[in-house]
Amino acid sequence: MNANKKATPYRVIxxxxxxxxxxxxxxxxxxIITGSLKxxxxxxxxxxxxxxxxxxLDNYVRLFAKPSVRWLLNTVIMAVAAMVLTCLTSSLAxxxxxxxxxxxxxxxxxxxxxxxxxxxxxxxxPLLKEMAFFNxxxxxWAVILPTxxxxxxxxxxKQFSENIPTEMLEAARIDGAGEVRTFTNIVFPMIKPGVGxxxxxxxxxxxxxxxxxLIMLNSSKSLTISLGIAKMQAEMATDYGLIMAGAALAAVPxxxxxxxxxxYFTQGITMGAVKG
Numbered sequence: 001m002n003a004n005k006k007a008t009p010y011r012v013i014x015x016x017x018x019x020x021x022x023x024x025x026x027x028x029x030x031x032i033i034t035g036s037l038k039x040x041x042x043x044x045x046x047x048x049x050x051x052x053x054x055x056x057l058d059n060y061v062r063l064f065a066k067p068s069v070r071w072l073l074n075t076v077i078m079a080v081a082a083m084v085l086t087c088l089t090s091s092l093a094x095x096x097x098x099x100x101x102x103x104x105x106x107x108x109x110x111x112x113x114x115x116x117x118x119x120x121x122x123x124x125x126p127l128l129k130e131m132a133f134f135n136x137x138x139x140x141w142a143v144i145l146p147t148x149x150x151x152x153x154x155x156x157x158k159q160f161s162e163n164i165p166t167e168m169l170e171a172a173r174i175d176g177a178g179e180v181r182t183f184t185n186i187v188f189p190m191i192k193p194g195v196g197x198x199x200x201x202x203x204x205x206x207x208x209x210x211x212x213x214l215i216m217l218n219s220s221k222s223l224t225i226s227l228g229i230a231k232m233q234a235e236m237a238t239d240y241g242l243i244m245a246g247a248a249l250a251a252v253p254x255x256x257x258x259x260x261x262x263x264y265f266t267q268g269i270t271m272g273a274v275k276g
Contacts, residue, residue, distance in 0.1 A: 029251060036060065036245040043240045059245035067220060068246055071228035075207060076253055078140045078224060082147040082206040083257075087195050089148055094157025095187050099169060109158070115151040120212065128215060142216035143224075147206050153198050160194035161187065203257045225250040 035043055037055040097109050131142040164187060172182045188195070210226045217223055223231065229246040 032244050032247045032251070036241060036248045038241060040239075040241060043244075059241040060249075062242055063245045063249065066228075067223075068225065068228055068249065070221065071223050071225045072249060072253075074140060074222060075224040075226070075250070078143055079203050079206045079253070079257075081140070082144045083199050083203045085144070085148045086150050086153050086202045087199055090150065090153030090157045090198060091188065091191060091195060092183070093154045094159075095161045095164075095183060095191070097154070097158045098161035099164065099166065112151045112154050116155065124212075124215060127212075131216060137216060138218045138222055140217075140222065143206070143209065143213050146212065147202065147209070150202065150205075153202065156198055156201075157191060157194055160191040164190050200258055204254060207254055 034050075034052050036059050037052045037057070038049065039054070039056055039058065042049050042052065042054070097105060097112075127146050128137070131137045131145075136142045136145070168186055169182060172186055177185070208226070210230075213224050213227055217227060225246065229243060229250065
């Protein structure tokens with residue numbers, strides 16, 4: 001602890017409360033990981049084993065014998081593609097709405113804000129018909145493309161783009177920089193913390209969007225890991241070890257992406273908090 005900070009009762013109570021909350025939030029993940037290393041007898045034991053006494057990798061061996069690797073690969077491709085495309089389109093749209101002056105700009109932004117209030121269930125049937133019309137149903141594109149036009153992403157990037165000094169953009173035009181070069185060399189570096197935060201939001205949102213995946217994907221070859229785990233639950237309702245192994249495997253990419261972008265995420269939240 002920093003010597004300049006006194007251990008006041010408030011700080012002690014806050015630290016204890018945060019520690020308790022951290023344990024409560026991480027305990028489900030701990031239980032899934034340890035459960036995936038237990039055999040059926042240990043999992044179904046009346047007296048719970050808080051730590052696997054005889055750890056085994058049998059659940060993971062049986063998991064990889066199933067098409068779970070393909071399901072995980074499908075989910076990673078879907079989430080990464082949605083993250084990259086959403087960050088790209090939202091950054092461009094947010095920059096245009098913040099710094100460009102054109103007819104209908106305010107109306108377009110108002111429609112974006114209104115679209116944020118619409119639940120996905122309202123537009124599900126039009127989305128389903130649209131994907132079927134373009135022969136994209138039961139493909140990964142059917143769950144990638146609806147995420148790309150995320151109104152929240154445009155709104156978030158517009159707020160970050162508002163902080164860009166107009167003088168810098170005008171100086172770039174005077175120097176002969178085109179729109180692409182201006183965005184790449186000036187705009188994007190300044191909104192990078194916001195892009196990092198949006199990347200985490202988009203990846204997690206796309207990864208966990210079970211409802212859209214359930215509607216758009218049917219065949220076994222196109223299933224995601226969430227649908228695959230649900231399928232295993234339906235087929236083997238008592239095989240909790242296999243199910244926990246699948247859940248643990250599904251958590252790895254999300255944790256990895258968060259650790260990769262956490263610095264940008266923290267900067268993005270901090271900049272958003274002090275904006276204005």
